Amino acid sequence: MIPFLLRRLGITVVLLFVISLISFFIVTLAPGSPYPWGDLNPKIDEKVKEAYRKKFHLDRPLIEQYGFIMGDLFTGKLRSMKDERPVLERIGERLPATLMLNGASLAFALSFGLLWGVFSARRAGSWTDGTSTFLAFLCLSMPEFLLAYAVVILCVHQFAVPILGLRSYGIEFPNALSAGLDMTWHILVPAIVLAIGSAAAQSRFVRANVLETLREDYIRTARAKGLAEDVVFLKHALRNSVRPLITGIGGLLPALLGGAVVVESIFAYPGLGRLGYDAVTERDYPTLVAINFIIATLVLLGNLISDVLYAVVDPRVRLE
C-alpha cells in the first residue's frame, strides 16, 4: 500500500503543476485584461496603466508571470488583481458560506437519494417504480436556472419572503434563534435547488446497486432460510449496496467547494462559484490560478481517496 500511495502522490503533484500551467496559459490567452477600472474610461492615463502592468508583472513573458504567481501562492503573498487583497483571504471569506451551502446540498442529496433509491428498488417493476423513475429523470432533465428562477419567484410573489443573499436586511430580529433561522432559510432553499438533480442521480445509482445486490446468491440463500423480507433487505442487501456509495465519497471532495455558479448567481449567494465566475469575466489571473489549483488538488485527492477506499472495502481489488 505504502509504495503505491507514494507513487500516486508523486504523480499527483506533477499533474497538479502541469494542470495549473496549462490552465494559466488558457486563461491568459483569452483576450481581455484585468484592469480594475474597465477598458473604456476616458480618464485613465497610459502611464497609470503602465504602472499597473509593472506591479503585476504583466510586462514579463508568460512563463515568468506563472512563476511569480505560483511563488506567491505558496508563500501566501498572492494578491488579487482586482482589489489587491490577498487571494487566500478572498477565498477564505467565502469558504464558510460555500461549505454551508454545498454541505447542506450534499446532505439533502445523499439522504433523500438513498431513501428514494431504496424505495424504488423495493418496488421494482411495479408502476410505483415506473412513476418514481419518471420523476427521477424529470428532476435530472430540469435545467438548473429554470428551477432556481421558479423557486425565487415563488418565494417572492406567493409568500413575500426575502430569499436572496445570505440574510435578510433592514430587520431587527427579536432574538438570536430567529436570526439563525433566517440564515438557515437563506442557505437551505438554494441547497435544495442544487440537491434535486443530485438526489435524482443518487436515487438511480442506489436503485441499480440494490437491485444488483438483490440478484446475488447469498440473498437467495437468506430468503430460502426463511428470513423476513425486511431483515433480508436491510441487513444484507442495503449494507452491501452502500459500498459503492462509500467509495464514491472521494468524488464528493471537490463537490464541497464546487462551482454552483448558476444557482449562486440567481440567489445572489456569496459563494466560491460566483467568485470564480467573476474572476473569469474580470480576468483576475491570480484568483483564477488559485481557485483552479485548489479544485484540481481536491479532484486528484478525491480520486486517490476513492481508489484507496475501493481497495479497503473490496479485498478482491488489487492496486498496481
Next chain:
Amino acid sequence: MNANPLIEAEAVSPEAAFATPGQRVWRRFVRNRLNVAASGVVVALAVISLVFGIASMAKIPFPSDPNATSLESKLRPPSAAHWMGTDQLGRDVFSRVLHGSYISLTVGFVAVGVALGIGTVVGAISGYCGKWVDQVLMRAVDALMCFPTFFLILTAVALLGPSLWNIVIVIGLVSWTGTARLVRAEFLTLREMEYVRAARALGQRAPAIVFRHILPNAAAPIFVTAVLGIPGAILTEAGLSFLGLGVQPPQATWGSIISDAKTYILDAWWLIAFPGAAILIATLAFFLVGDGLRQSISTQTERK
C-alpha cells in the same frame, strides 16, 4: 408475490429462448410502456428538427417566419394568432421554438458524436494496451477532469468566434472523459474473455482483435452512454446560451430564446415556459430511452 426480476424473466416462451440477443433486447425494451412512449417522443423530435431544420436553412417561413420582427405586437401572451405568444421583438415564439429544435438537437448529437469518437479511441487504447499506456492516459483523463469547463468554453468561444460548430466541438472536447472511462472498463474486462485470449494465442493482430471481437461486444454499453449523453449536451448548450455565449441572432436555440427572455421573466412567462418545456421534454425523452436501453441490455448480459 415476488418482485425478483430474475425469476420473472425465466418464464419465457420456447421460441423466445432461441431468439438472438438483439431481438431479446428489443422485446425487453418494448415491454415497458414508458420506453415506448419516450422513444415515440424522440422520433417525433427527430422528425420535427429535420423538417424545420431544412425549412430553416432554405429560409422557408413555415409556419411563420421566425425572424420577422414586428414591434407593434411585442410581448403578447399566447393567443389564436400566436400559439406561444410573441417575444420582445414581436417574433412568433412557436415558430422560433420549432426552428430552434434543429440546432438544439444537432448540438446534442454532434457534441456527443465528438465526445464518443475521442472517448472510444482513448478508452480502447488504454483498456487494450494496459500497463504504462493505461496509466498515462488515465492520468491525462484525470487532468482534463480538473479543468473548470466554463472558462475553457469561454476562452474557446472568445478565441474561435461564437459559431455553432465551435461551440459543439468545444462541448464535445470537454465531455469525452466519461466515455473513455467506460470504454476502458469494458475493454479491460473483455480483454480477458476466452475468445479474445484464444484469438491472441492464434496470432491475430491487435487491430483485428479489437474490431472483430471486442468492439462489437462493447458496442452496446457505448451506444447507451451516447444516448444518455445527448441530454447532457443539450442542457450544456442551454446553459451556455443562458449565459450569453451561444449562437448569434437571428438564429435561435431553445437556450437563447430563454436567455433573451430572462429579463422579462416576471412579465412574460410564456417566453420561458415553452422553450423550457421543450428542453425538458427532449431531455427527459432521451434519458428515458437511454435508461430503458440500459436496463434491457444489462438484463440481457446478466443472463450470459
Next chain:
Amino acid sequence: MVWMRALLYGVPAALLLFLVAAFLNATRVTATKANEMANGSTVEPSNLNPILSADSAASEVQSVIFNGLLKYDQNLEITGDLAKSWSMRQTTTFFAPTPADALAVAAKLESLRDRWAAWSLQSVRTDGLAILLDLTLPGLDTSREIFETLQTDNLDKLHIVRVGVKSSARESLDLFLQTAPSAPFIVRRWIDTSSAFELTVQGDPAPLVSDLKTYYASQPSLEATVETGEMLDFLAEPEVTFLLQPNVRWHDGEPFTSRDAAFTFRSLIDETVGSPRKSDFELVSKVETPDDLTFRVTYRKPFSPALGSWMIPLIPAHILEGKPAAWWAEHFNRSPIGTGPFKFDEWRVNEYVRVVRNPGFFRGSPWLESIVFRVLPDQLALRLAFETRQVDFWSADPWAVGTVQKDPRFTVFSYPSASYSYVGWNLRRPLFQDQRVRQALAQAVNVPGMIKYILYGNGVQSTGPFTPQLWFFNPNVEPFPYDPVAAGKLLDEAGWVRGPDGIRVRDGKRFSFTLITSSASETRRDIATLVQDNLRAIGVEVVVETYEWVVFVTKFVSKGNFDACVLGWTVPPDYDLFQVWHSSQSNPDQLNMVAYNNPKVDQWLSQIRQEFRREEIIRIAGEIQSTIYADQPYLFLYVPQATAVMWNEAYRICRPGPDGTWIDEPVEITKAGWSYWSDYFYRPEHPPAVLATGKVIRREARTP
C-alpha cells in the same frame, strides 16, 4: 438494525424539519424595521479610495463618506461643499527684451486705463523683463486683445522646449541649468512626468537647444531627447483660491485643513499612486496653502474644466501621507476615513457595504442611523429584492415602467438619464466614408420606433453627443426623420444601386458589413437585430455578431477592429469631449474609436477647454453638437429616460428651511436626481426629534 432504519428515515426528516422551521420563521416573525436605508447595485465597488476607484458603485458609497471642495447643487450648477467660497483670477505675463522695453510697455498700458474695466484688468507691474497683468477673469481672449492692442515689436515671443530623459537622470537637467549661459532666458520650468521637462524660453530657443544637445551628446547613456515645441505670445496662468469651511472634522476627530487638499492633489499626480483621475490635474503648475483655511491652485494655461475637477473627494493627509500604496491598500482603501455625513462601518465582500451616521458632520447630523449598499448579481435580483423590501429603491427597466406606474404601492421618479446609445461607424472603412451614406443609414433606421417599442416611450431621440438636461445642450438640432424612401434615394445618389439579390452594389462591391455588440445587454442586442432588419429593407446586408463584454471592448472596439458597433456613453455634466472626438485620439485604446476627423471640430474642442465665459461655452458646444450630428460618425439613437421606484412613504425629507424652520416634505425629483437631498432623508417610523419642536413647514406630495 433499528439504527439503520432510524438513519435512513431520520436524517431526511430532520432536514425537512429545519426547512419548515426556517420557513415559519421567515413568514411569521414580527420584526421591526431598522432606521437604515438599503440601496442595491449589480456592481460591487472595487475599493473605496476616491482617487483610485473609477466605478459607479464606488462613487455611490464614496458620495456619503467623503466631500470634495465643490459639488453640484440641485440645478446641476457648481456650488461649494468643503469650500465655503472661491474666486478666480489670472496672471498674464508679457516678456520684453530689455527692462527698459518692459517699462515702456507698462507705461503704454497705463495710458489705456479707460479700457481696463472692459478687459477685467486690475493692475499692471513689471519685474525685470516681465510685464505682469492681473486679470479678474480667466481666459485667452482678453489677453489676446490686450496683446494686439499694444501692437508693439517690443515684446519677445516665447518658445517651448521639451527635454525627455530617464527618470533616474532627472538631476542632469538641474546640473545643466546651473551652469548654462542660455539658462537665464528660461522663464518657466514644468515637470510633465518624472522624466519629461517642459521649458518655456523667452526669445530664440536655438542657443539653448544646441547647448542642451551638446550636453546630452556627451552622455549618451541618459538617452535624452531635446525638441522644440510650439510658440506662444504670452503666458496666461489662471488661479483659483478656495476658502474652506471651518470646524470640519475627519471621522477620526482630526480637523480638516488646506493641508488635506494639497495632499490630495499631490497624490493625484503621483505616478506610484496610479490614480485614474490624474489627467484632470496635469495642467496644475502649483498649489499653495497660505493658511489652514485657504487653498490656492495655479494652472499653466486656461483650462475651464478645472473647477469641475475639484469635485473630487478629498483624502486625509494625517493618515495617508508618507505611506506607500501597499499600506493604503491594507489599511485605508477598504476602511476609509472621510468628512462626510456617514462613516464607514463594515464591508462584507459580495454582500454589502455598511456606513453609519456621523453625528459631527459639518452640515448637521443625518437622520438615518445607517445605510447599506447591497450587491446583487443582476437586474432581476434587484427587482425581487425591491419587492421584498430588501432594497428601498429600484431603477425600473423600460417595459416594467408601465406596470410600476400603475401600482399604487410605489412612487415613481422619471428623469432623463445622462447617457445615450449609438451605432458607431468605423470611418476607416471605405464603406462609411461618404457622409451621404451615413445620413442615408440614419434615416433608414426607425429610431422613433425603437423608442416606442424597446423603451416603451421612455426616451427621446438623440441629436448629438450632449443630453438634453445639460445647460449647454443645443435644442435647435433637428433629428433625422425615419424616411426609408429618402434614404434609398441618397444611397442611389452615392452610387449604391440595388443588385440582383436586392442588396446594393457599387463598383462590384456589395453593401454588406458586420455589426458587433456585447452579450451583456439584451437591449443592445435588440437594437442590433432591429438595425439589421431595417437596413435589409433598403438593400443593406448586416451580419450581427455578439461577443462577451471584455472581448468586445479590448479585441474589437479599442483596436478599431470593427465595421460598426452598438454602444453607449455615460455623459457627465462636462462640455470637455476632447478625448472622444479629437482626431488625435484615435489610436488603439483611445476613445475616438471611429477615427472621426474634422479639423473645425478639433479646433472647437481645444477652444472650449480654454473658454470661461458661459455664453461662449454654450455657443461653441452648440456648434460642436450640430456639426457632429450632421457628420454622423455615429448613428445617434436615443437618450433613455430613467425611472426610479420607491415604496410609498418609505422616506421623507426633513431639511433646514428659512429662519431656523424645518421643511418636512416628500422625496421629489430635482434636476440633479431624486436622491439629491439624501443627507436629509428620514424614515417615517423613526422621525427626527426636530419635527416635534413646532417650527416645521410640512408639505405634501403634489398630486400628479
